[in-house]
Amino acid sequence: MTLVSDVSADKHETADAVLSMRGINKGFGAVQALTNIDLDIYPGEVVALVGDNGAGKSTLVKILAGVHPQDSGTITFHGKTVHIPSPTASRALGIATVFQDLALCDNLDVVSNLFLGREIGSFALDEVEMESRAWDLLRQLSAKIPSVRIAVASLSGGQRQTVAIARSLIGDPSVVILDEPTAALGVAQTAEVLNLIERLRERGLGVLLISHNLADVQAVADRAVVLRLGRNNGEFRIADVSYEDIIAAITGATDNVVTRREAAVRVANEEKKK
């Protein structure tokens, strides 16, 4: 637990963070899910939120998404203290959340899904405008969707993930939260989504990436925030740390299953050499 390298102080000031959480607490009945959590997201930065099952990642995301509010603590958005009582409020602020189950309507085409709930047109829908905007958006993301007039059900997993992420950008958010975006994807599709995340960063958005896959985290994240048992357990600049350091913070010790196994393998290898 001594591996905490304090990176938030050396480069960034809290003032220019697009989203800051300070001293967040959240309890469910007898369980204290989150204790005194701090989190900053800066524009043009991918922050990975990592932690074991039950570490409180989802709870934290749900607070930001407005699913349930925190018990105490403050959320600052663009320098102003805000309350996020509902999903609509979260979206209105400019926080876009892409949940793991994507929430797409399979029977509707890509354009309808992208603009669902925010259709363009006063009385009659302006399909032409929506379709050309859809193409603009997908091109900006270099998304590989062959046609925007085919039903979403016929798209691959990566393409569906792309549509879900693109949809989150329709409202022009400043923070995008991605909950396990690569969990169900193959190698190539994962790469596509990782490219997409980099493109969100290039657009100057703050990205909060929740992932169990440390390879993905190391591939795209600038910073990793580790939660353990509902508390902050370290914050790393990805470039500075190794895989083992993050594992250690996630599991809570330098002596853990993973390190023991690696040590054992190392010993075994050395013995083989002999």
Place this chain on the structure above:
Amino acid sequence: MTQTPPVEADAPSTPSDLQDERLIRPTGFRENINAQIKRVRTGDLGSLPVIIGLLIIFVIFQILNSAFLGPQNLHDLLSGAVAIGVTSIGVVLVLLLGQIDLSIGSMAGVSSAIFGILLTQAHWPEWLIIIAALVAGALVGLLYGFLFVRFGVPSFVITLAGLLALLGLQLFILGAHGTINIQFTSFLVEFSLLNAIPTWLGLVLVVVAAVGYTVPALLSARKRTAAGLSAPRSPGIIIRGAVLLVALAAVVLYLGTGGDTAGIEDSFVMFVILIVIMNYVLTRTRWGRSVYAVGGNVEAARRAGIRVNRVYVAVFVLSSTFAALGGLLYAGHLGSAGLDSGSGDFNLDAIAAAVIGGTSLFGGRGSAWSALLGILVIWSIASGLGLLSLDSSVRYMITGAVLLLAVIVDSLSRRSRAAAGRA
């Protein structure tokens, strides 16, 4: 991670929606035809099975009895289909949400009973009675919607209870009167049984329909081209508009040859106009889009900010109101309101029509036009068998078989769509 470079957006020759090199793009006439055939083979059936079925039914009955396609019989067929067809529009809406309304027949019965009693006993003016019956329908739908949204009771159960309760209400309203005959001077009887539109008006409506199809299509094509998207070519649109004009005009003129008792009934024109309106609402408005979204994935719709509960309530209200309107037209067409108005056939035919017409029972897929196509299939069978003097036992069996066939086609095309990536 090796990927082909993204397609540049500023290639001027290709519309921006056709730039992906993987897109199979039909060019030329023959390839366009082949693309259509492929669409059908992969389960994107649209209205095709119903239209083919309808043509087969027409041919068979015409061979068996040459009066079938006569102007008089077609008039009777079309005007007889209106009451249940209008009710079926409401069923289409409910099915689009993946729900069901089993009480439409009873609702129609209640509305025809209200009409009969208020007209012959209370002597209300007819327009007021029509409004009262429609309001009664809306209130019943509101109650269904409330029960569904508030308590989450499945619509199957709510409307099954409604079926019984409304049937009781119908018996209660009619009370000792039994069947009430309605004078032929009544507006509703004239509207749905006696009056056909004059041929010239029919032709005017045909022109309006053809122009109403062609002009918006041309404008939209121009707008798409201006926005750099692909668009259907103008000659194609104009040819389709012309074909529509000629075909509809031929039908109107043919029906006009039947003399005073034939022609196109007023109520049938209203039925078609209602379908055109509902089709517009479903495909071109925000509300219509939200109906399809809720039918496809409720949770996604809710997260997209759609007020899902309002959609449910609105659809149940519309469904019951259409049923009330259907009941009024039914009473007008029969010239009476009785204990058996809206029972049995009415209920099942209205639901079967929506399904036969191609609206999926699984929600999120279908069109307002399926009410018209479905009811035409059912009434053609009824009318044809009637001409052959076969009794209703055969009719029920055949209609049952057709319904089963329609549901099998729905399920198969669903499976095939999933396999071909068109779900």
